[in-house]
Structure formats: structure tokens, C-alpha cells
Amino acid sequence: MNFKCDKCGQPATIHLTEIVGGNKNEKHLCEDCAAEDGITVKSNVPISQLLEDFVLQTTSAPQQEQPAGPELTCEVCGTTFSEFQDTGLLGCPNDYDTFAEALEPLLEKAQDGHVQHVGKVPHNIGRSQKRQTEILRLRTELKSAVTAEDYERAAELRDQIKEMEQS
Amino acid sequence: MTLADLTQHAGEWLRGAGPMHDVVISSRVRLARNLAGTPFLSRCPREQQAELEQKMRQEILSAELAKGIFYVDVAAAGDLDRELLVERHLVSRQHAEASHPRGVAVSGDETISIMVNEEDHLRMQVLRSGLQLPEAVADANRIDDAMERCFDFAFHSRYGYLTACPTNVGTGLRLSVMLHLPGLKLAGEMDKAFRAAGDMRLAIRGLYGEGTEASGDFFQISNQTTLGRSENQYAEEFSERLIPAFIEYERRARKHLMDEQNALLEDKVSRAVATLRSAKMISSEETMSLLSVMRLGTNLGLTDDMDLSAINELFLLTQPAHLQKIHRRDMTPQERAQCRADMIRRRLDAG
Numbered sequence: 436m437n438f439k440c441d442k443c444g445q446p447a448t449i450h451l452t453e454i455v456g457g458n459k460n461e462k463h464l465c466e467d468c469a470a471e472d473g474i475t476v477k478s479n480v481p482i483s484q485l486l487e488d489f490v491l492q493t494t495s496a497p498q499q500e501q502p503a504g505p506e507l508t509c510e511v512c513g514t515t516f517s518e519f520q521d522t523g524l525l526g527c528p529n530d531y532d533t534f535a536e537a538l539e540p541l542l543e544k545a546q547d548g549h550v551q552h553v554g555k556v557p558h559n560i561g562r563s564q565k566r567q568t569e570i571l572r573l574r575t576e577l578k579s580a581v582t583a584e585d586y587e588r589a590a591e592l593r594d595q596i597k598e599m600e601q602s
Numbered sequence: 603m604t605l606a607d608l609t610q611h612a613g614e615w616l617r618g619a620g621p622m623h624d625v626v627i628s629s630r631v632r633l634a635r636n637l638a639g640t641p642f643l644s645r646c647p648r649e650q651q652a653e654l655e656q657k658m659r660q661e662i663l664s665a666e667l668a669k670g671i672f673y674v675d676v677a678a679a680g681d682l683d684r685e686l687l688v689e690r691h692l693v694s695r696q697h698a699e700a701s702h703p704r705g706v707a708v709s710g711d712e713t714i715s716i717m718v719n720e721e722d723h724l725r726m727q728v729l730r731s732g733l734q735l736p737e738a739v740a741d742a743n744r745i746d747d748a749m750e751r752c753f754d755f756a757f758h759s760r761y762g763y764l765t766a767c768p769t770n771v772g773t774g775l776r777l778s779v780m781l782h783l784p785g786l787k788l789a790g791e792m793d794k795a796f797r798a799a800g801d802m803r804l805a806i807r808g809l810y811g812e813g814t815e816a817s818g819d820f821f822q823i824s825n826q827t828t829l830g831r832s833e834n835q836y837a838e839e840f841s842e843r844l845i846p847a848f849i850e851y852e853r854r855a856r857k858h859l860m861d862e863q864n865a866l867l868e869d870k871v872s873r874a875v876a877t878l879r880s881a882k883m884i885s886s887e888e889t890m891s892l893l894s895v896m897r898l899g900t901n902l903g904l905t906d907d908m909d910l911s912a913i914n915e916l917f918l919l920t921q922p923a924h925l926q927k928i929h930r931r932d933m934t935p936q937e938r939a940q941c942r943a944d945m946i947r948r949r950l951d952a953g
């Protein structure tokens with residue numbers, strides 16, 4: 436078999452195979468292009484591949500499950516559900532709650548049927564949870580203050596957030 | 603301690619003496635964490651990314667996590683330094699190539715690296731030689747505890763540790779084991795191994811050449827799910843059930859080759875050693891391929907020209923950024939091929 440480099444068309448000498456969830460992907464590169472890509476024998480975890488896989492599952496979810504009307508948007512960071520579908524990335528911790536209904540079936544698929552965490556729990560969980568909620572609330576207020584061009588209030592809120600983050 | 607100090611030798615995790623070192627090169631554990639009440643990295647304005655980077659850098663350096671810990675401002679580092687970090691597995695490729703404020707803290711022995719502002723705010727990584735997952739998980743847990751004293755991490759009672767990408771949510775734990783599988787490769791049984799990995803819900807990734815000359819017989823196996831089991835359950839399943847299955851396949855393949863095709867194997871090994879001893883120019887691909895055969899030969903007692911840790915070290919030091927860093931200049935591929943051949947010859951003569 437004679438493969439040509441995917442990037443420059445020269446004879447390919449490096450053949451990369453990734454198998455994720457039973458799907459096989461092949462790349463063919465010449466040594467120079469592979470070196471440029473930084474492909475070494477000991478590359479890191481194929482997170483991008485996992486991500487691709489995940490986004491693929493996400494976007495192929497049946498459309499009718501999406502309710503008509505305004506799109507789901509996180510009120511803290513402004514990320515919309517379709518933005519998440521495009522990038523595979525969420526915008527802030529609050530998105531997990533905002534998108535919970537649409538996200539959970541996808542999680543279940545990606546996580547082999549599991550949606551409940553059973554691992555480590557932070558030691559300072561009580562204090563931390565309270566503070567997290569509080570900071571998120573302040574950030575939401577900050578956002579609307581900025582939108583309303585109430586800069587005095589915005590400055591106040593920024594100080595409060597800073598203080599909370601440093602305490 | 604600086605980056606330049608690293609180029610003369612390999613990290614602790616490549617010393618080649620860890621458990622199951624005939625097949626397992628290294629074990630890696632990574633924990634992903636994000637700060638509570640803060641947008642994930644891609645949603646942070648640049649200014650906030652810079653602020654976060656400063657804050658995390660300070661806390662990490664003052665937490666006394668490990669001996670000789672130093673910090674590299676990846677955004678300010680030169681191309682070659684960034685490449686060097688990737689070749690040494692201290693940062694991911696994405697982290698090296700991004701353009702926002704970011705960095706990495708590295709322990710003196712390179713078994714710990716903490717990426718700041720990767721896809722998640724913190725990515726804490728522990729590398730160990732051979733198969734040592736529970737030990738590596740314990741170490742990562744210790745670092746996480748120390749970081750928890752400095753920061754509140756985004757945590758959800760149902761979904762666990764919250765990550766930018768839901769494929770990491772829950773434990774935020776990624777286990778990766780790097781395997782050397784030349785026996786399966788020579789026996790033409792890699793497809794079987796790939797299928798087995800798929801069945802076990804594992805991701806397997808490898809690099810290899812086609813045709814008569816195999817190149818690079820290294821494969822990395824990692825978990826695909828991060829939610830629904832505890833960190834220790836993941837680590838135990840990996841080190842007691844999943845990885846031993848691959849080790850067993852590989853050992854069986856090697857034994858079969860020794861029993862049935864001894865002459866062929868001996869020929870292959872002595873040719874590889876002879877080429878490495880005499881080459882005046884050698885590509886990184888050919889180097890990988892021949893060193894792999896030599897490593898197999900060493901494990902099977904067919905050659906003692908170099909010990910395992912020296913071979914492991916050569917895999918690392920003959921990579922492009924390492925060669926250029928050692929020689930302190932940019933080199934063309936041809937110059938690199940010469941320097942690479944020189945380095946290998948010298949090491950063989952010394953060993």
C-alpha cells in the first residue's frame with residue numbers, strides 16, 4: 436500500500452490510527468508534516484477525538500426532542516445550547532443546571548449509562564457550595580448591571596465578587 | 603531548575619524499572635478541575651484569564667507540592683521550549699499551541715506537572731514509570747487536596763467535578779498507560795488488540811508505519827468514561843484487569859516468536875543494533891523503529907548492548923526539539939539526522 440501525505444501529498448511514512456469506541460480513524464503523514472504536527476510515539480490522550488465523538492453524538496440527537504421557542508441560554512455566561520453543540524464545550528458551571536434536561540441523555544451515552552458521581556467530594560463542600568451559588572448570583576447581577584449601563588452598581592458588584600473569591 | 607536543565611537526561615518516569623516494565627513504559631493520571639463561580643476558560647475574557655493564571659501560579663508555587671518545582675510561562679516561552687515540553691509529556695499539544703495566558707508547573711523529577719489554563723483551569727498530572735496507577739492516583743489526590751486548600755473547585759452533587767467538556771465530568775480523571783507492543787505487531791495481531799480495547803470501552807491510540815518495516819510499536823490506552831465510578835475503582839480496574847490483559851497478549855506473542863521464529867527474531871535484533879551502531883544519518887522514524895526492536899531484544903535477552911533505561915532515554919532525547927535544545931540552535935531535518943546518529947553511536951559505544 437502506498438499512501439500519500441494528507442497534508443502535502445508526498446509519500447506518507449507515518450500512519451496514525453485512533454480507535455475510539457470501536458470507530459477507527461486513519462491519518463497518513465510524511466515525516467516532516469508529522470513532526471510539524473508534533474506527532475510523536477508518545478502523544479497525549481486523544482481528547483480532541485473523544486470530544487469529536489461526543490459532539491457527533493450530541494448533534495445527531497433527534498431534533499424533535501428540542502422544544503420550540505427561545506433557545507436555552509445560560510443566564511450567567513450567555514452560552515447557548517447550540518454553541519455547546521458546535522464546540523463541545525460548556526461556558527460555566529451553571530450550564531450543567533441550565534442544560535440539564537438536554538444534557539443528561541448525552542451524558543448518559545458518553546458515560547456508559549452513568550449520570551451520578553460517586554467519586555471524591557471536596558472537603559470544604561458545604562462552604563464551597565454556598566459560596567459558588569453566591570458568586571454565580573453576583574455575576575448574574577453584574578451582567579445585567581453592565582447591560583443596563585449602571586456602572587456604579589457594576590463596580591460595587593465587581594468588588595464584592597473579588598472579595599468573595601479571595602476569602 | 604529551568605527547562606534547559608532537563609535536556610540532558612530523561613525524567614524519572616522513563617527510568618525503565620517500574621512494574622511490568624517489559625511491556626508498560628509509563629502510567630499517567632490526570633485530574634481536571636475548575637474554579638467555582640468562574641466561567642470555564644474559553645468563556646473567560648483575556649483579562650480574567652491573565653488574572654487566573656497569576657493567581658494559580660502563585661498558589662501552586664507557594665503550596666510546596668514537590669521538590670524543585672518550577673513554573674514555565676508557556677505563553678511567553680519560545681517555540682522550541684514549548685515543543686520540548688510536549689516531547690517530555692509535561693504539557694498537551696493543545697496547551698503548547700494555544701495563544702491565551704497559560705503555564706505549567708513541573709516538579710524537579712518531572713513526575714508531576716500542573717497545567718494552568720488548559721481546557722480546564724487546572725489539569726494536574728502525575729507520571730510514573732511502569733504500571734503504577736494506584737500510586738499515581740494517590741499522588742494526584744494529594745496534590746488535589748493541597749490545591750483544594752487554596753481554591754474552591756466547581757462541584758455538583760449529581761455530576762461531581764464540573765469540567766468544560768462533559769466527557770471529563772465527575773472524577774475529572776483520565777488514566778493513560780503507554781504500552782510497548784512489538785510482539786503483537788510482529789505477529790500481526792494488533793487488530794485483535796484494537797478490537798479488544800473497543801470492547802472494553804477503552805481508547806487506544808498508536809503510531810506505526812506500514813509495509814515491511816514496522817516503526818513505533820507504542821500504544822496508549824486510556825479510559826473513556828469519567829463518571830459513575832470512584833477514582834480508585836477506575837485505577838484498580840485498569841491495573842488489575844484491563845492492562846494485564848494486554849500485557850498477557852503481548853507476552854504470549856513474544857514467547858511464540860521466541861519458540862517458533864527464533865532465528866528471524868535474532869536476525870532482526872542484531873541488524874537493528876548494527877544499523878544503530880553504524881548509521882551516519884538517521885530519521886526519527888527509523889530511530890523509533892530500530893530502538894523498538896532493540897528494546898524487544900533487550901527484554902528477551904537477545905542483546906545487552908544497552909540497558910532499558912538508556913534505550914528509553916534515547917527515545918526521548920532523539921526527538922527534534924530535544925536535539926535542537928541540546929545543540930542550542932535550529933537545525934534542518936538533515937542536520938538533525940546527523941546529530942541523532944552521532945548521539946546514538948556515542949551512547950552505544952559508552953554502554
Ligand SMILES: [Zn+2]
Nearest residue numbers: 440443465468
Ligand atoms: Zn507531508
Ligand SMILES: [Zn+2]
Nearest residue numbers: 509512527530
Ligand atoms: Zn454558563
